[in-house]
Amino acid sequence: AQSVTQLGSHVSVSEGALVLLRCNYSSSVPPYLFWYVQYPNQGLQLLLKYTTGATLVKGINGFEAEFKKSETSFHLTKPSAHMSDAAEYFCAVSGSNTGNQFYFGTGTSLTVIP
Amino acid sequence: DTGVSQNPRHKITKRGQNVTFRCDPISEHNRLYWYRQTLGQGPEFLTYFQNEAQLEKSRLLSDRFSAERPKGSFSTLEIQRTEQGDSAMYLCASSLGAGKYNEQFFGPGTRLTVL
Numbered sequence: 001a002q003s004v005t006q007l008g009s010h011v012s013v014s015e016g017a018l019v020l021l022r023c024n025y026s027s028s029v030p031p032y033l034f035w036y037v038q039y040p041n042q043g044l045q046l047l048l049k050y051t052t053g054a055t056l057v058k059g060i061n062g063f064e065a066e067f068k069k070s071e072t073s074f075h076l077t078k079p080s081a082h083m084s085d086a087a088e089y090f091c092a093v094s095g096s097n098t099g100n101q102f103y104f105g106t107g108t109s110l111t112v113i114p
Numbered sequence: 115d116t117g118v119s120q121n122p123r124h125k126i127t128k129r130g131q132n133v134t135f136r137c138d139p140i141s142e143h144n145r146l147y148w149y150r151q152t153l154g155q156g157p158e159f160l161t162y163f164q165n166e167a168q169l170e171k172s173r174l175l176s177d178r179f180s181a182e183r184p185k186g187s188f189s190t191l192e193i194q195r196t197e198q199g200d201s202a203m204y205l206c207a208s209s210l211g212a213g214k215y216n217e218q219f220f221g222p223g224t225r226l227t228v229l
Contacts, residue, residue, distance in 0.1 A: 004156075009154075032216065034217075034218075036220070041222075041225075042222055042223075043118070043120075043205060043220035043221050043222040043223050044157070044205070044207075044220040045220070046217060046218075046219070049217060090156050090157070092156075094216055101147065101159035101162060101170065101172075102147075102149075102157070102159065102218060103159070104156030104157050104158070105156050106154070106155055106156050107154070107155070107156050
C-alpha cells in the first residue's frame, strides 16, 4: 500500500526566499513520486516526477526535488520564491508494480509575502 | 488544445437529482482516471479505465456512482440521487500507460454543488 504525508498544510515565505515543501511517503514497492501544483479553480499541473535514475529531479518553474530512499522523502524546493508560486502543492505516489492510481497528500498551501 | 477537457465546469443541482459529467482525455492516452477532491484535501481516487475496460474502483464509489468509457475515448461519470456530501470537485486525468509511463495529466475539473 502507498500513502503520502505532507507536513505543513500552510507555508509562508518571503519573495526571494527559499521554498521548502515536505513530503514523506510510504510504499511497499519502489515508488514513483510526483509533485503537482494547483491554482485556484484549476486542475493539477505536473511540476516534476521521479521514476528511476537520478534522485535529484528538476521540474518546471525552477522547482526541484530529491528522492531520499533512506528517509522515505521527496521534498520540493525552489531557491527563490516568486509571487506567482503562490498555489496549492500536492505530492503523490504510485507503485512501480501496478502504476495505477495515485495516492495524494492533503496538500500544502504556499503563500508568498511581498 | 490537446489537454484533458471536462464538461461542465460547474454544476449546481438539488439533492436527489441525477448529474452526469464528461471527460475527454488526451487522444493517444489509453488510461483514464476519475478523482474526487473536497475542500482542503488532495484528490481521492474513484476509478480508472484502460481503454473501455473499468479495471479498478474505489470503495468511495458507492452504487449511486457509475462511470463508463464506451468506446475507449471519452468517459462519463454519473451520480444518481445526489446527496449534499457529493459536493466536491471531480477531476479527470489520463495517462499513456502504467508504471513510469503513468504520468497523469489532469483536466480542469467539474465543481459539483448539491443544494
